Amino acid sequence: MSGPRSALQVAALTTFAVVLAGCGDLDPSAGGVPAGSGETAEGEKGTVNVGLLNPTTGPFTALGEDVNAGFELYLERNGGTLGGYGVEVVKEDTANDPGGTTTKARQLVEQHESDIIIGLVNSGVAYAVAPYLEEAGVPLLITVAGADGLTRETDPNVFRLSYTGSQDTMPAGDYVCDELGHRTAAIVGLDYSFGWEATGGFARVYEDAGCEVVQELYAPLGTQDWGPYVTQIDPAADVVFAVAPGSDSVRFFQAIDGFGVTTPVFVHGSTTDETLLPSLGATAEGVQSSLHYAPGVENDANDTFVAAWTEAQGRSTNQYAEDGWAAAQSLEAALTEMEGEATPEAIREALAGVQIDAPRGPVYFDEYGQAVYDVQFREVTQQDGEWVNEVIDTAEDVSQFYTYDPAEYLEFPPYEELKGTWAD
Amino acid sequence: MLWLSNVLNGLAFGSLLFLVASGLTITFGLMRTINLAHGGFYLVGGYLAFDLFTRTNDYWLSLVLAVVVTAVLGMIVQRFLLHRLINQELPQIILTVGVALILGDLLLAQYGGNPVSPPAPAGLEGSIQLTDTLVFPKFRLFLIGLALALAAVIMAFLRFSSVGAKVRSAVDDQEIARTIGIRVPLMFLLVFGTGTALAAFAGVWGGAMTSLSPDTGFDILLLALVVVVVGGLGSVPGALIAAFAVGLLDQFGRVLFPEWAMFTIYAPVALLLAFRPRGLLGKVETR
Numbered sequence: 001m002s003g004p005r006s007a008l009q010v011a012a013l014t015t016f017a018v019v020l021a022g023c024g025d026l027d028p029s030a031g032g033v034p035a036g037s038g039e040t041a042e043g044e045k046g047t048v049n050v051g052l053l054n055p056t057t058g059p060f061t062a063l064g065e066d067v068n069a070g071f072e073l074y075l076e077r078n079g080g081t082l083g084g085y086g087v088e089v090v091k092e093d094t095a096n097d098p099g100g101t102t103t104k105a106r107q108l109v110e111q112h113e114s115d116i117i118i119g120l121v122n123s124g125v126a127y128a129v130a131p132y133l134e135e136a137g138v139p140l141l142i143t144v145a146g147a148d149g150l151t152r153e154t155d156p157n158v159f160r161l162s163y164t165g166s167q168d169t170m171p172a173g174d175y176v177c178d179e180l181g182h183r184t185a186a187i188v189g190l191d192y193s194f195g196w197e198a199t200g201g202f203a204r205v206y207e208d209a210g211c212e213v214v215q216e217l218y219a220p221l222g223t224q225d226w227g228p229y230v231t232q233i234d235p236a237a238d239v240v241f242a243v244a245p246g247s248d249s250v251r252f253f254q255a256i257d258g259f260g261v262t263t264p265v266f267v268h269g270s271t272t273d274e275t276l277l278p279s280l281g282a283t284a285e286g287v288q289s290s291l292h293y294a295p296g297v298e299n300d301a302n303d304t305f306v307a308a309w310t311e312a313q314g315r316s317t318n319q320y321a322e323d324g325w326a327a328a329q330s331l332e333a334a335l336t337e338m339e340g341e342a343t344p345e346a347i348r349e350a351l352a353g354v355q356i357d358a359p360r361g362p363v364y365f366d367e368y369g370q371a372v373y374d375v376q377f378r379e380v381t382q383q384d385g386e387w388v389n390e391v392i393d394t395a396e397d398v399s400q401f402y403t404y405d406p407a408e409y410l411e412f413p414p415y416e417e418l419k420g421t422w423a424d
Numbered sequence: 425m426l427w428l429s430n431v432l433n434g435l436a437f438g439s440l441l442f443l444v445a446s447g448l449t450i451t452f453g454l455m456r457t458i459n460l461a462h463g464g465f466y467l468v469g470g471y472l473a474f475d476l477f478t479r480t481n482d483y484w485l486s487l488v489l490a491v492v493v494t495a496v497l498g499m500i501v502q503r504f505l506l507h508r509l510i511n512q513e514l515p516q517i518i519l520t521v522g523v524a525l526i527l528g529d530l531l532l533a534q535y536g537g538n539p540v541s542p543p544a545p546a547g548l549e550g551s552i553q554l555t556d557t558l559v560f561p562k563f564r565l566f567l568i569g570l571a572l573a574l575a576a577v578i579m580a581f582l583r584f585s586s587v588g589a590k591v592r593s594a595v596d597d598q599e600i601a602r603t604i605g606i607r608v609p610l611m612f613l614l615v616f617g618t619g620t621a622l623a624a625f626a627g628v629w630g631g632a633m634t635s636l637s638p639d640t641g642f643d644i645l646l647l648a649l650v651v652v653v654v655g656g657l658g659s660v661p662g663a664l665i666a667a668f669a670v671g672l673l674d675q676f677g678r679v680l681f682p683e684w685a686m687f688t689i690y691a692p693v694a695l696l697l698a699f700r701p702r703g704l705l706g707k708v709e710t711r
Contacts, residue, residue: 057529059639062537191685219678220685222643224634227433227564228678231426247539250635254541259429260551260559279541279635 040088041080048085048335048342051092051108053119053129054143058096059246060121062275063320067119067143070324073312074332082328083335085342090114094121098128105129109136115344116141116351118327123147123193130158139348141330143323148197151400152410156369159351161330161358162323163292164370165194166201166415169243169268170402171375171395172290173205176266179393180288182239184214186263187423188229188252189243191218193416198243198268200415203422205402206241213422223248226255233261245270253283264288269389272380274318277387284380289389292398293319293360294376296391301329302359316388317359326358361396370400429558430675436564438671439571440630444644445651445663446578447622453658454591455615457506458513461520462623463645464527467638469494469624470631471531474542483545491624498620499613507612511595524641532638539637542628567629575664582660591615650693656706665704 040047052071054064068091075087090112092104101120108114117133118141120126126145133140134157142150142160151160176182185206189195195218203213215234219226226244230252233240240263244252249271256265269291272284295306295317305325309317334350335342355364361374375398378389401409412418444466451459473490477483501523509515543549544563551559582588594601594608601608627636630644651670655662670689677688697703 057532059537059637061532217682219682222640224640224643224647225433225437225674227437228430228675229682231429231433232679247635247637247640250539250541254633254635258551258561258564260553275538279539281541 041086043081043084043086045084045335045339046086046342048082048087048116048331048347049112049114050087050089050331051105051112051114051117051119052089053092053094053101053104053108053117055096055121056091056093060096060144063121063144064094064119066275066318066320067121067324067327069313070309070321070326071118071328072324073308073321074325074328077308078328078332082332083338085335085338087331094119094125096122096125098122098125101125102128102132105132106136109133109138114138115342116331116347118331119143120145123150126150133157138344139351141327141351143327144320146194146197148400148415151368151370153369154367156352157348159330159365159369159371161326161363161371162319164400165197166204167370167398167400167402168290168292168375169198169202170205171398172241172266172268172377173202173207173211174209175290175377175393175395176202176239176241177206177209177211180239180264180266182264182266183211184236184238185211185241186215186217186234186237186239187213187241188217188219188233190223190245190248191220194245195221195243196415196419199241200418200422201402202241202268203418204412207422216420216423218419219244219248221248223251226252227259230255230259230261233263235263237263239263240265241267242271243268245273246276249273249276250279253280253287257283266290269293269319269376269378272378272389274316274389275320277316277380277389280380281387284387285382287380288392289378289380290375290395291319291378291389292371292373292375293322294378294389294391296378296388297360297376298391299357299359299361301357305359316386322359326356326360326363329356329358330354330363361394366399368400368406372397372399374398428554429560430679431672432560432568433564434672434675435568435668436633436671437674438668439567440626440633441647441651441670442571442664442667443567443574443626443629444623444648445655445667446574446660447619447626448648448652449655449658449660449663450578450622451616451619452652454588454595455612456511456513456595457509457612457616458516459520459616459619460517460645461501461523461527462619462648463641463643464524465494465498465620465623466627466630466644467531467636467641468497468527468627470542470627470636471535471540472624473628474540474631474636475535477542483543487625487628490628491621494624494627495617495621498623499617501620502613502616503609506616507609510598510612524645528638528641535638537638539635540631541635542631544632563632567633570629571664571667575660578660587611587614647689650689654693654696654703656703659703659705659707662703662705 094101116139121144123145140158144162146165148164187199189199265287267289269289272289333354333356337350363373375395377393379392381390451457469490473486476486548563551561590606591611651666655666678685
């Protein structure tokens with residue numbers, strides 16, 4: 001009954017599944033050639049080896065390249081030295097692969113003798129690499145990966161400048177409830193850990209502020225058609241709170257626009273990222289968001305950063321570029337405090353006490369290694385023909401625990417268990 | 425009226441799946457060539473049309489050019505790589521996966537990893553008020569008509585032209601086909617070109633519906649493969665029915681059982697294939 005054709009079908013589907021599973025991330029080329037900076041500038045205190053470990057192939061390429069570019073731009077403007085040390089940068093590609101990246105980290109540490117590793121976009125990759133670096137005694141400064149659990153230990157080896165999943169949305173809970181006066185919210189999130197953490201952080205603070213989550217919808221990562229989700233949004237809700245970064249964002253707003261949803265939309269800032277705005281265009285007009293960076297932040301450090309980046313890249317700054325730039329700034333601040341040989345231990349100790357004025361505003365690390373910073377509330381508007389996130393308000397000094405007591409916060413059940421319970 | 429919106433949207437998504445699957449059905453069914461680079465050609469068509477549109481501002485010209493260029497690209501792949509592998513399924517799979525990865529990487533290098541959102545053609549932007557409570561995007565409504573029209577054209581072509589028969593005879597026995605004057609290599613070239621042209625055509629419409637990024641090629645290909653296999657290899661009406669069924673299953677699965685969004689498509693498919701391995705309208709194989 002089942003002739004060669006059925007066998008053919010099975011073979012085709014199986015191979016395809018194997019290809020999918022093998023790549024995991026649909027990464028076209030898992031290779032990666034170490035790209036050294038060529039020559040290293042002389043520093044009066046010595047040299048420091050930095051391993052930049054970001055994806056330069058695969059789905060997160062755009063993010064990884066912006067982090068790298070931000071870091072290198074800052075370094076270049078300082079003549080290749082930071083805090084009196086000449087900086088030798090070796091770049092490796094994570095290719096979004098946890099196993100491969102651990103090998104790359106090992107190469108960076110053992111062959112290039114990196115004193116610090118900077119980067120990582122995917123939290124799965126970060127979870128794979130962090131234990132090795134801890135064991136090797138080399139500090140890790142994370143610039144994008146957002147899983148809450150990466151910065152939960154005191155006296156850390158892991159530092160993070162970018163957000164935890166819930167950090168940038170918790171202030172939005174208070175803001176949307178009290179300042180904007182939206183008393184009921186429908187939550188639309190991507191169905192994976194970042195989606196649960198970002199929506200959960202919002203929901204916790206929003207409900208503690210006395211407002212109510214009335215609906216929760218979760219869509220798989222890479223949902224091609226958001227129609228089925230946006231048509232279900234409860235028309236009685238005052239606001240839609242959404243977390244859908246990347247290409248899901250484009251499709252989400254297309255559906256919101258096409259199906260005539262008129263409820264105001266508030267999102268995690270990565271859903272209306274500057275990298276997405278040209279594609280979102282008018283579909284995201286008036287959408288408000290919360291994020292630790294906006295190109296319109298007013299301070300000297302941001303003026304310098306925006307001018308340098310725009311000149312070098314010819315496009316808007318974004319959170320990833322700022323993360324890279326701020327990473328170089330943090331390293332500079334740490335190195336400035338140091339004397340003698342730049343060992344990994346010395347860098348880790350110095351980094352823990354760092355305070356910088358980054359483009360986003362003042363930044364320092366809490367005792368768990370997580371950055372404490374201002375969160376910007378932003379609104380998508382059109383200025384001179386370009387779509388931008390205009391800053392409309394600011395929450396200052398936001399830690400990963402927001403206004404909660406850290407000990408109490410750490411006792412809460414993880415967001416993956418709370419998902420689906422907010423609307424009850 | 426929510427149910428009507430759900431039905432329409434399920435049909436619209438199914439229509440997109442049919443556009444993608446139609447090219448696969450033709451190369452699969454007529455040539456028995458498995459083209460896993462189909463998703464890659466889909467992306468090439470979508471990106472090219474978008475690129476040309478931003479330069480020329482002429483939507484239909486961009487669409488035609490993108491389809492033609494992609495078809496030529498497909499024919500080059502067929503002529504220089506695939507034609508050596510007629511009737512060798514596994515090498516075909518490996519080769520076309522390789523082509524898909526190369527295309528994906530080239531697009532990534534050229535257009536970057538951020539998603540792009542090609543526009544709908546003039547006149548199809550925005551929505552239409554169907555009833556008091558039902559707002560539906562014009563573009564999606566149009567897509568349903570487009571899929572039905574395309575299905576009719578392909579079926580008419582296969583039925584009323586001799587190309588289909590010639591190709592099938594060439595697949596069955598190359599030497600006999602050659603002796604009766606069929607130009608076998610040309611047949612294969614044209615069929616494969618048509619398949620990639622249809623992939624590019626789908627890419628233009630799919631891009632406007634779901635946006636494009638270098639990794640969406642595989643997402644779309646997986647659903648299109650499901651449609652082709654469920655419909656029955658080589659059966660265009662089968663693919664149309666399967667596409668609508670998968671679109672509706674997907675839609676109602678996401679509405680009624682959101683926790684099981686993936687399961688609601690693949691479980692019925694697995695069940696169907698267990699009891700009817702040749703798919704809905706596939707012919708029983710007597711090779």
